[in-house]
Amino acid sequence: MAAARTENGIVIDAPFDLVWDITNDVAGWPDLFSEYAVADVLERHGNTVRFRLALHPEPDGKVWSWVSERVMDRENRSVRARRVETGPFAFMNIHWTYEQTGAGVELRWVQEFRMKPDASVDDAAMTARINENSKVQLALIKERVEAAARAGAGTAVAR
Template sequence: MPRIQNSIIIRKDPQTVFDITNDIERWPILFNEYHGAKILNRESEGRYTRLIFQLTNAEGNTWRSQRLLDHQQMVATAEREEPLYPFAYMHLKWTCEAAPEGTKMTWIQDFELDPKYPDPLPVVLDRMNAHTIENQQNIKEKIESGQADKLAAEAVS
């Protein structure tokens, strides 16, 4: 099973990082590749929130995913639901842990490519790893600078 795992330190408290990075409707601000994010269903009970949502990329492709937020442990687990392609499955785990400098945000992606996907696994791994590092760095900069909150407020008004 292929795995991508990357961490970054963000100079904000874990609760702030967890809340911002799991605000799905803010993803078009946080991630360059998402041009649309829509919550289809939200269920909250105690420390957990389950989200079913749809993402749209720059090319207009959409897919549905589900995400379980553990607000107490500050862990998000997710999986892509449909369409799965180019994956046979995609499971994600995001954690936010207190660190001396703020928050250690770790993303783990376990997946299997669809056998019909034309690119070889090493190419996909390199591309996904580089993309994850870029996304984490962009998110770090937007959270630390306050830009994530400013852009979210502008999007609402």
């Protein structure tokens, strides 16, 4: 069975170093993404970071969380990530790339995954959810990183 795959991207009008630094500051992700309530860094080794993300509580109080690992390769302008605690996924791998364009830095996310057979949604439904949410999150990242660039904020995210 082939993996499900999504690909989403956006161009951010800001210097590469700022885009890289803000988007790879995992501890700051609750200020960058609207979906994360908590981002706890569990360990760091060189360019690898292992962390726990928690979403905002659902109306019934349920909080979804998981552990992921990111390996950052600044020289090649890419990041590879995978869920360590997979939850409803059989696996989830994410590849982020950063490409300089005339209009700014294109941030692109490719996600490959497969849902477990007993998950509440199948691959097609999760693909639709990821594609919809990625557009929202990428637009927020663009807005917040560009605001930080305009403010000369270093790696701080403007809210």
